[in-house]
Amino acid sequence: SQELEQSPQSLIVQEGKNLTINCTSSKTLYGLYWYKQKYGEGLIFLMMLQKGGEEKSHEKITAKLDEKKQQSSLHITASQPSHAGIYLCGAAPPGGAQKLVFGQGTRLTINP
Amino acid sequence: KAGVTQTPRYLIKTRGQQVTLSCSPISGHRSVSWYQQTPGQGLQFLFEYFSETQRNKGNFPGRFSGRQFSNSRSEMNVSTLELGDSALYLCASRLAGGGNEQFFGPGTRLTVL
Numbered sequence: 001s002q003e004l005e006q007s008p009q010s011l012i013v014q015e016g017k018n019l020t021i022n023c024t025s026s027k028t029l030y031g032l033y034w035y036k037q038k039y040g041e042g043l044i045f046l047m048m049l050q051k052g053g054e055e056k057s058h059e060k061i062t063a064k065l066d067e068k069k070q071q072s073s074l075h076i077t078a079s080q081p082s083h084a085g086i087y088l089c090g091a092a093p094p095g096g097a098q099k100l101v102f103g104q105g106t107r108l109t110i111n112p
Numbered sequence: 113k114a115g116v117t118q119t120p121r122y123l124i125k126t127r128g129q130q131v132t133l134s135c136s137p138i139s140g141h142r143s144v145s146w147y148q149q150t151p152g153q154g155l156q157f158l159f160e161y162f163s164e165t166q167r168n169k170g171n172f173p174g175r176f177s178g179r180q181f182s183n184s185r186s187e188m189n190v191s192t193l194e195l196g197d198s199a200l201y202l203c204a205s206r207l208a209g210g211g212n213e214q215f216f217g218p219g220t221r222l223t224v225l
Contacts, residue, residue: 033213042116042202043216088155098145098206099168100214102155 002027004091004103012109018077021106023089025070031092032072033100034063036085043088046074076108084110114139116205116217124223130191133220137184137205143167144186145214146178149200158201161186162208190222198224 052067161180204214
């Protein structure tokens, strides 16, 4: 079965600094999803990547998919307190995204 | 459009009891998936329903079951509750078809005493 490993597991950065979270898959990635979760709450959809080399941005968050490396990265520029939370990557099996496999998550803390 | 809604938000039960959780998907979404989130195991897929039929199932015991109604609303049932069933249960809905993102509800926090 597919497994996703996220690194780092936790991250503390000063407000205004840039940061990167990585997600590495044990198998070929057919679709990669990034979500953000506030503690104990539901997941907020951030971005979906489907093609190797694909890169998407939303406000100050950019995600890339490296198909050959079976890896995705999430980069936040000029971090703000609102970026704090748990970031989760999810992988879709061949055939659809109804059965996502998730990484363990990266807990991001932003210090003022 | 209204988002995915789940009821109740919090639930406390004792071992051996059963529980039913409800999920209303985004209007027009016909696929509903359920996930269990615990500190130890993370987020794990339970099952997915589409057009009132279970299409996919994760590795959970038969005590976990679900159903979907004609209006796409879904319920999840856990019988003979165990302490280890304490978790955040999340449901997600999506449009039919490959590549569409899942939108998650706020979750139901189940505590088993």
